[in-house]
Amino acid sequence: MTHDPHDLAGPYVLDALGDTERRRFEHHLPRCAACADETAGLRETTTRLALAVAHPPPPELRARVMTEIARTRQSPPPLRRRLPSPRGRGGNWLAAAACLVLAVVGAITAAHFHGDAEHAQDLNRRIAAVMTAPDAQTSTAQTRDGATVTIVSSRSLDKAVITSSRLKRLPTAKTYQMWFLATSAAPRSAGIMRPPADRPSWPIIATGLGNAQQIGMTIEPAGGSPQPSSAPFLTLPLA
Template identity: 60%
Template sequence: MNHDPHDLVGPYALDALTEPERRRFGRHLSGCTVCAEEIAGLRETTTRLALAASRRPPAELRGRVMAEVARTRQSPPPLTRRLPSPREGGLSWLAVAACLVAALIGGGAAWHLHQSAEHAQALNRQVSAVLTAPDAHTSTIRAQGTATVTVVSSRSLGRAVVTTSGLQHLPLAKTYQMWWLGPTAPHSAGTLDLSGKPRPVVIAGMGAAQRFGVTVEPTGGSRQPTSTPILTLGLH
């Protein structure tokens, strides 16, 4: 896939490029002062986001990891002998069919990985657009005692990047919902998915909103907030 090298500034700063892409962009970067300046600013902002979302690992984590290593069987050495081909009668046609099925499944997995990579690159481009906007503003707030929520907003783009750390997991019937608040009635900015690895969320529709808020709502979200916000942040 061909890229305008300047489109890879965000993924490069977020370490989201493949090795060939990183090498190609590195050659471009050596002669492009514009990209170098953008990366310097973007890395400063992403560092602030990472620090806001970071958490100290539990003290017992190292012991659990070492115990798992001790009881995990190591992989056997690779085979050096060539496997017989079907022509030599060493493999049954049933085994050949099984290999073909495995290849098809592997191809499907590769397609899904390709789709995931494209989705990640699209997300990185959206995140970098907000973080590098001239009017980007960062706000961080603590909630629920130890949780942290950071919002980087750009009014010119009408978007914001939201990162969270340590929010309490809710019952299956509940979800966290984000809102644009004031001067008109609140309007939804989507729900937060806390499953899997934490990652930034890009939300749109900022408009003339003056604050960002999060409430606890029924699963699927609500048309209007049904509970008091657990946090609110001012927007610039």
């Protein structure tokens, strides 16, 4: 399934989203600086719309409010906000897929690249190029046992960034392999993926979308196969 939460900023500031979409967008906001900026900007305008219809309340309201606050305990200041976790929130975060990829990359970068900042930067640059391509599209799919695979693909760059989280760990003789799938041609390998036990897997940058419409995922012998040995257990559409 494909999502572009970015165009929901207008309906969001107008409170014109349904509950589910609203929660989804709010979950997306902290991960997406562009969306947060746009939302704050549009909010200035809705504030003006609100001020335009100001109307004095009945005078009795003042006494009622002052009485009520006098007997209402104030809530303590919130502690420093933790980063929202994509886990345990059902499907809400699907909309955050694009930013999720970045979060995953950030986490992996921190974990793997203590002594290799240059490599990390280079990887980030290449991933960012795909994610910010004007024709970038995101799709996310979930396996039956709750693992998630997210793909951001761009036709103009001929590249796809593939990330996963919570994929089942495989015996050392096996590996996950990604395939470019086209109706008119044999599957082509798009790379292999070996998820570590304790954190999201490496993102793969796959080049050569060609005429593929989908990416599929299979389990293969370690090192990968020239052709998939079974039907893919997961497929995702490409841009």
